[in-house]
Amino acid sequence: MRPNIVFIMADDHAAHAVGAYGSKINETPHIDRIAAGGALLENCFCTNSLCAPSRATILTGTYNHVNGVQTLSTEFDNRQLVFPELLRRAGYQTALVGKWHLGHGPEHDPRGFDYWEVVPGQGRYRDPVFIGMDGTEQVRPGYCTNIITDLAVDWLDQRDPQRPFCLLVHHKAPHRNWEPDDKHRDMYVDDVAVPGSFDDDHSGHAAAARAARMRVDRDLTADDIKEMLPPHLDPDEAALWTYQRYIKDYLRCVASVDDNVGRLLDYLDEHGLTDDTIVVYTSDQGFFLGDHGWYDKRFMYEESLRMPFLIRYPAEIPAGSTTSALAMNVDFAQTFLDYADVPADSRMQGRSLRPLLRGEDVDDWRQSVYYRYWEHDDDEHHVWAHYGVRTHDHKLVYYYADGLGLPGTSATAQEPEWELFDLRADPWEMRSVYDDPAYGRIRAALVEELARVQRECGDVPWQPPAPVSG
Structure with a gap:
């Protein structure tokens, strides 16, 4: 029996803000359920720490010089083959809800899906606009993370239960500018721990690090902080105050994502789908959480390069397992196709992670990324x-x-x-x-x-x- 696939991807969720990865600043009990029932990749990395390029790599199984999405201003040519299209040709039902961020219009909209509904560009946290398959736009009242999960559940309710499915759930959160929902806006009353590299002056780095404009204490805007800086703070105090404003809203957005992951896991349990469904939680890249004094990503430093990747498939993956092998987002497409027994396209450049997730030793696995x-x-x-x-x-x-x-x-x-x-x-x-x-x-x-x-x-x-x- 071919497995169902539920692929949940957050935007800018750093691995070091996931409980299963040893987070010191927050808890993610529902995301952790995936690792507890399956596997956690200890070393999963992106090929380009930027939203659109990473998404193009995940869908096509190719590097950005091949798929053409090298920057945020290079839109995706949807004539390219994506793994959901291959699954669809093999009899899968396919759907995408949430963030697309690869351009819009006939040449750029999602392809290879029986159903899709996505936010334009980055989308809004509150009362977001969604674009449907017919090109019409609709404002959906509420909070974006909840709405994306609602759409996913609605599609699951309407699918053909006799056929396997592949559902991509792409959250906007916790992307900048970090607007929490009402349920979580009062979390983290106490101060959050400051990373040890927060005061990094980049004297040990190349000039590129000093040229960047991503410092928590200097470059966040009023829209990010949502409150006026209190008067009479010295520079060190102002930096720490700004960090707390930033990190607490970021983690509050993560908490909403975690709750909604729990909703999907509960749905699978309640409908008898858990044993036959691959569930993945990941992010399009990592993120600086005050590390090196920064927010955002882009650099090849660890916090930006590293992606969380947790996967559960009770029929094959040992519960609570880990692997330290070097994995990449270019591997995701071929992994899903392998589980579905669908041949990969010859253009794809990754490798299936399936043998590693079974616990096998793969002698010729890559030793660098x-x-x-x-x-x-x-x-x-x-x-x-x-x-x-x-x-x-x-x-x-x-x-x-x-x-x-x-x-x-x-x-x-x-x-x-x-x-x-x-x-x-x-x-x-x-x-x-x-x-x-x-x-x-x-x-x-x-x-x-x-x-x-x-x-x-x-x-x-x-x-x-x-x-x-x-």
């Missing part, structure tokens, strides 16, 4: 373009700092720089050791590995522009 952030020096966050490779123990990052003329990037290039981090000795990535002679052999090996993984996925390394002849 490739990352590339393309949206160079955008108007708001000013993070420079970079690519890199991460192994179990080290990370090499190259800031080539050139927008390459892509939409949404700056025309101003910067001087390239490297970073190298020893993830065992320096898990917070506070000090690059790229120029440390003691790491010379490791640096050379990582440069070679970066070139190898670029070739393997078909990406092209940056080349400096040719000098203009006189």
